[in-house]
Amino acid sequence: MSEFHVRAAAEGEQRACLELLVEALHGKPVSDEVWAKMVASWPAAGKFAAFDDQGTLVGIASSFDTELTVPGGRKLATAAVDGVGVRADWTRRGVLTSMMAAQLADLAARGVPLAALHASEGVIYGRFGYGAATYGKGVVVERPRARLRDGVGCDGVVRFVTPAEAVERVPALYRRFAGDRPGFIARPDMWWPGFFDRLVTGDEGYRVAVHSGPDGDDGFVVYQSVDVRDRQTPERGALLQIRELHAATPRAWAGLWRFLLSVDLVSSVEGRGRPMDEPIAELLTDPRAVNTTEVIDDLWVRLIDVLAALEARTYGPAEPVVLEVLEVLDRQLPANNGRYVVGQSGVQRTTAEPDLRLGVDTLASLYLGHGLFSDQVLAGRVEVLDEAAAARADTLFHTARAPWCGTFF
Known part of the structure; x- marks a missing residue:
């Protein structure tokens, strides 16, 4: 089996990256006219590409830097993941996993606390820590x-x-x-x-x-x-x-x-x-x-830095809860693993016993205010160690307005 490697895309490789993405998503070939309109929105920066051992492009994971409004109104630095694709004859070989790992590691190294994307399929990105956060x-x-x-x-x-x-x-x-x-x-x-x-x-x-x-x-x-x-x-x-x-x-x-x-x-x-x-x-x-x-x-969110993300938003009127993110549930960014006390007065790491235990993907889906911890308990995605904690978390994370993105990328 041919091997592959992942690296940052170089200047001059952007069009090839777009052409591969469009092909993977079953779009029309990229004409010169289309490329002329896309070139300014498709820089080399923020792209990780996979190449086979002959140097042929077989995968792309792209993002650009922006800001996302979190509950309370703060604008938090966010990587908008605007294109992920693998060539059809290279799927199921670990290419996607390797590119996503490289992208997440880069975002963590740069101190970007959030990533967001629109998912082409609903079953792909949960395993990379993303959760559906707006509908x-x-x-x-x-x-x-x-x-x-x-x-x-x-x-x-x-x-x-x-x-x-x-x-x-x-x-x-x-x-x-x-x-x-x-x-x-x-x-x-x-x-x-x-x-x-x-x-x-x-x-x-x-x-x-x-x-x-x-x-x-x-x-x-x-x-x-x-x-x-x-x-x-x-x-x-x-x-x-x-x-x-x-x-x-x-x-x-x-x-x-x-x-x-x-x-x-x-x-x-x-x-x-x-x-x-x-x-x-x-x-x-x-x-x-x-x-x-x-x-x-609509928008899927990934908490690159759980502590920074939780600190950035505001919370409703309820007693604090202690959330635990388990290592097994955040393999890509193990620095997120641990316990966090979340309340109206702030967020910090703690060694206290947890009230609720969940994966980073589930926390991401609740982060912007959509849904309830109580519903995720019923779905088996949140483990309860204090029976009253889910109701408190529901109040803490609730937002008056439904989260919504409204921008395609």
Whole structure:
């Protein structure tokens, strides 16, 4: 069997890395036109590549540096893992495990406390310490039934912007949204060319509309119109598919939804991966016009430095709990193993007897405020040593707003 080795990708190898990733994910070949749009968002930095003994690229694990909002509003340094793939004829040989180990070791050495990714499959990344930390819902709003309550979303105006205007203005607008919702991720300058500019300047028909309130531009939506008419239903309207919708204020958010639901010749408005607590139905006189079509895992989080991550967030009003992370459950970064006392007054390592025992992947899934320790007890993912501790941990880790990312990478 051929051997392989993993090293940091070198300058000049970026396109080959992207081509391998796209092939592994069954995408279309990377044309010169696509590469010209992606090159600024796909630097060599942050990439670990696997090569066979002939020097041929067989795997890639990529990330870029950003910040993630944690409960309490602090922005914590985070590695956004934006591409992991192994060539089809090299799978099941340990390539993925070796690349992920190299990436985790590098992040720990650089002092990056968190990593995050969007998982292509739900069973891969738990073994590397990741947990599904945010979820999103799919919604479909039936346009003919969707009548907004009087006065909802009437405090501003919405206008279309050209693709060129969107590329110029939306990044600065997005920076206004750096609020306190856990899971919200910063978009560094290198993110925009490959993930936003390429979309809105492409040929898929995406439109960008901006909301303006008393203090200027304060929200935007990116969507496309899909013709769903056929010979049996020629009168059926179009489907509006939301790619992303962000607003700096609740009033701007409501104004954007008012705009979408006012577009003529539309049968329905659809959004995927929307916040779990987005109250669309509350805007309408008939809440049954809104249907939730799916609930999907969104952002997966990895605690590279458990102590630093726990110290960075705030906690609810409950007595402290002692959490134990076992060595067997964090093989990649054994420095995380140990006991941590977590309470409103702070977090620190301790030698006290544990109240709850869990793996770093389970802790990651609870870290941003999604879910309950009590549910993870039922699932067998948390061992209870103090019967009252799970309820205390539920209160400590709870957040008023559901965690949500809202950014693809």
